[in-house]
Amino acid sequence: MGALLRSAWCVFQRNLLVYRHVWRGSLFMGFLSPLLFLLSMGLGVGALVRTEGVLPAGASFLTFLGSGLLASTCMQTGSFESSFPIVGKMVWRRNYEAMFATPVSVGAIVLGELLWLAARLVMVAAAFACVLAAFGVGTLASLVPAVAAAVLTGLAFGACVMAYAATLRDGANFNALFRFGITPLFLFSGVFFPITRLPAPIRWLAPTTPLFHGVELTRGLVLGTLGAQAAVIHVTYLVVMVGLGASVAYWIFRRRLWT
Amino acid sequence: MPSSEGALVSARRLTKRFESFTAVGGIDFDVQPGEAFGFLGPNGAGKTSTMRMIGCASPVTSGELRIFGMDPRRDASRIKAKLGVVPQLDNLDAEITVRENLEMYARYFDVPKAVARARVEELLDFVQLTDRAGSKVEPLSGGMKRRVTIARALVNNPDLILLDEPTTGLDPQARHLIWERLYRLKRDGATVILTTHYMDEAEQLCDRLVVMDKAAIVAEGSPRQLIERYVTKEVLELRLSPDIRASLDGRLDGLAERIEVLPDRVQLHTADGERALEHVYTRGIPIESALVRRASLEDVFLRLTGRTLVE
Numbered sequence: 319m320g321a322l323l324r325s326a327w328c329v330f331q332r333n334l335l336v337y338r339h340v341w342r343g344s345l346f347m348g349f350l351s352p353l354l355f356l357l358s359m360g361l362g363v364g365a366l367v368r369t370e371g372v373l374p375a376g377a378s379f380l381t382f383l384g385s386g387l388l389a390s391t392c393m394q395t396g397s398f399e400s401s402f403p404i405v406g407k408m409v410w411r412r413n414y415e416a417m418f419a420t421p422v423s424v425g426a427i428v429l430g431e432l433l434w435l436a437a438r439l440v441m442v443a444a445a446f447a448c449v450l451a452a453f454g455v456g457t458l459a460s461l462v463p464a465v466a467a468a469v470l471t472g473l474a475f476g477a478c479v480m481a482y483a484a485t486l487r488d489g490a491n492f493n494a495l496f497r498f499g500i501t502p503l504f505l506f507s508g509v510f511f512p513i514t515r516l517p518a519p520i521r522w523l524a525p526t527t528p529l530f531h532g533v534e535l536t537r538g539l540v541l542g543t544l545g546a547q548a549a550v551i552h553v554t555y556l557v558v559m560v561g562l563g564a565s566v567a568y569w570i571f572r573r574r575l576w577t
Numbered sequence: 578m579p580s581s582e583g584a585l586v587s588a589r590r591l592t593k594r595f596e597s598f599t600a601v602g603g604i605d606f607d608v609q610p611g612e613a614f615g616f617l618g619p620n621g622a623g624k625t626s627t628m629r630m631i632g633c634a635s636p637v638t639s640g641e642l643r644i645f646g647m648d649p650r651r652d653a654s655r656i657k658a659k660l661g662v663v664p665q666l667d668n669l670d671a672e673i674t675v676r677e678n679l680e681m682y683a684r685y686f687d688v689p690k691a692v693a694r695a696r697v698e699e700l701l702d703f704v705q706l707t708d709r710a711g712s713k714v715e716p717l718s719g720g721m722k723r724r725v726t727i728a729r730a731l732v733n734n735p736d737l738i739l740l741d742e743p744t745t746g747l748d749p750q751a752r753h754l755i756w757e758r759l760y761r762l763k764r765d766g767a768t769v770i771l772t773t774h775y776m777d778e779a780e781q782l783c784d785r786l787v788v789m790d791k792a793a794i795v796a797e798g799s800p801r802q803l804i805e806r807y808v809t810k811e812v813l814e815l816r817l818s819p820d821i822r823a824s825l826d827g828r829l830d831g832l833a834e835r836i837e838v839l840p841d842r843v844q845l846h847t848a849d850g851e852r853a854l855e856h857v858y859t860r861g862i863p864i865e866s867a868l869v870r871r872a873s874l875e876d877v878f879l880r881l882t883g884r885t886l887v888e
Contacts, residue, residue: 321654328684335681336672339713412668419632419662420685420733421654577595577635 322429325422329430330437332417337438347398348442352391353449359383359510360453372512375541384455385540386509388446388468389532395442396472397479397500399435401492404483414575424572432477432564439472440465456540464539467552471532474556475500477563484570503529508537531555585610585737585768586631590640593626600626602792603640608737608770613763615779615786616772617874619882622789624772625665628741631770632662645736658686661735665742667722669714675725676701676710679732686733693732700728704758720751727758738762740771744778756781776875790882800874807880808872809834811850815843815857816865825862832856846872 337344364379373382407413417427443465450456456464479495506520507513507529513521524530535552538544584607593601601623608614616624629635630642633653642649644656669678676697683693701707704724709717714725723743730738743759744752759782763769773779779786780800788796788803796803813833817825822843829836832853833845847853850869857864 324687325685328681331684332670332681335677336670339672411671412664412666413670415634415664416668416670416682416729417685418634419657419660419664420682421658421687422685423654575634 321421322423322426325426326429326433328422329417329427330433332413333430333434334437344438348391348395348438349445351394352387352446355387356380356384356449356453374512374537375543377541380453381455381540382537383510384450384453385464385537386533388443388450388464388540389471389536390504390507390509390529391446392439392443392468392472393475393503393529393532394500396435396439396474396476397496399438400431400476400480401483401495402489404431404480405486405489408484408571408574409487414571418575424575425568427575428480428564428568428571431480432473435476435480436469436473439469439476443468443472450540460540460542464536467536467539468532470553470556470560471529471536474528474532474559474563477560477567479563481563481567481570484567484574503527508533528555528559583610584608584643585645586770587643588627588641591627591630591637591642592639593623593630593635594638599792601630604787604789604792604794606787606794606797608768610768611766613769613771613782613784615783616770616789617774617776617779617783617786617878618772618789619774622882623792624789625741627789628739628770628772632660632739633657634662658733659736661730661733661738663723663726663730663738663740663743665745667726669722669725669729671715672713674711674713675706675717678714678725679729682729683732688733696732696734697728700731703731704728705754718751720747720754723747723751723755724758727755731762736768738767738769740769742772742774744773744775752778776873776878780874788878788881795881796877803877804872804874806877808876809846810848810872811846812870812872812876813845813847813850813853813857814868814870815845816841816867817843818863818865821863828860828862829857846876 360380360383364383367379369377369379369382373379414427418424447456447461447465451458451461482495506516507524507527509529513524513530516524531552534548535544535556538548586606586608588604588606590603590605591601592599592603604623604627606614616627618624626635630637630649631644633644633649633656637649645659647656649656670681673681679697679700680693683697688696698707701710704727706721706724706728709721714722717725727740727743740759744755747755756778759769763782769782771782783800785799786797786803787794796807798806822838829843829845833847835846837844837846845853854867854869857867
């Protein structure tokens with residue numbers, strides 16, 4: 319166990335070292351893009367819509383949208399960071415092969431990647447939460463747990479995409495994943511409007527999808543409306559997703575590296 | 578078969594199968610401490626699969642493999658801690674600097690930071706990259722990347738160094754610099770296992786080698802022994818005009834132990850090339866040019882791994 323954690327920490331440090339050279343490129347995706355959504359939708363569209371009686375706890379549209387974006391941004395960051403970068407390290411640059419030639423085990427590689435993903439998600443979510451606070455959305459006491467919820471959402475997606483990415487020989491399939499998986503979830507999981515506004519079949523389907531749970535959990539914490547039972551359901555859903563994704567990722571990493 | 582007593586690596590009936598394809602078909606070998614041991618063979622002979630099993634990166638399908646007396650099935654991490662691996666394709670971290678690559682790799686081996694720092698500077702000097710230590714890996718030339726990879730394989734002060742085709746794809750200058758560095762490692766007593774399909778590389782660097790072909794070992798010995806065993810001392814190479822070659826019709830018979838007709842030349846394998854050449858002149862065979870050379874491992878290699886021969 320000690321060796322596993324120590325090696326996983328090395329993998330984490332390796333990613334941090336690389337990130338210190340390439341962090342500028344990640345700013346748009348992680349930070350500027352959600353900020354632009356918040357400004358255009360939250361302030362622009364928000365001025366046009368009537369929210370009384372539609373949004374929970376009498377929230378303003380900006381608060382409603384901002385808390386949803388916090389979760390969806392983590393979904394996008396978690397998915398993206400586990401897509402091309404993983405294929406790069408597995409196939410293009412073969413960095414995992416280099417690590418696996420040392421005492422670093424497959425388990426340590428996967429655990430190190432998940433730890434690093436969590437760290438990246440904390441950076442992105444914390445930065446976005448600061449912007450929300452600057453716009454008067456939420457309070458420190460509500461935003462800290464909301465950041466944790468958003469990070470959990472990102473990890474759930476990240477672990478699953480990581481498992482998928484490890485099966486690939488190149489990155490071509492990711493376009494389909496983002497176009498037909500991530501983007502529809504972004505649009506129809508209650509980030510921009512309550513899912514009660516969706517037509518019947520989609521309205522029933524939405525609560526089964528992962529981003530819905532991430533958004534509900536994060537928003538509930540920002541607004542202070544989260545019930546205990548709902549909290550348990552959302553957290554369980556996301557934690558199970560992390561566990562499944564991580565287990566499958568471990569299995570596939572092992573099959574790829576130990577051949 | 579030499580005894581495995583005291584061997585750093587010992588393999589018996591070592592086999593690697595990928596589904597129905599047999600990459601390594603039950604080979605035996607031992608590598609002694611301080612030895613430079615080579616796997617020579619054409620592409621697809623099973624060299625890399627063997628190296629990957631020794632490096633504990635690939636499970637053994639059947640047979641026995643012991644590295645430092647340990648079983649890779651149980652002690653992979655402990656074995657890897659004492660190995661230095663130079664893979665066939667560089668797998669450096671391209672986005673970070675040369676020095677960072679080495680320091681990071683030392684951490685994977687749990688080398689204490691202060692020790693690692695001193696060791697990295699030594700190694701940068703050893704591979705003559707001290708002046709590029711702060712530059713990123715990405716823009717470096719192929720030869721420089723290879724040197725970084727070699728230095729990286731040495732950060733843990735390994736007891737055994739595995740080099741899979743260390744100079745494939747490099748230009749002659751880069752290749753000679755790497756040979757020179759590897760020769761120094763060898764002289765300093767390192768145990769080295771390398772694969773290559775370059776005969777000159779095997780001749781330069783290996784104390785002992787095995788020739789692999791189609792998943793099996795087809796010959797074993799020192800470069801000198803193999804040359805003595807499988808080829809004659811000298812080779813007379815004749816270049817003939819195409820019509821003369823077509824009408825040779827046995828006129829070279831009896832001039833050499835073995836005559837090999839190639840598309841562009843004829844090779845006469847003989848103990849005394851000059852004498853054979855005299856006979857060629859005496860028989861009045863018009864030749865465009867002639868070259869007498871010492872037989873090399875290349876002749877052994879081609880003899881053993883194929884090219885249709887005229888005996």
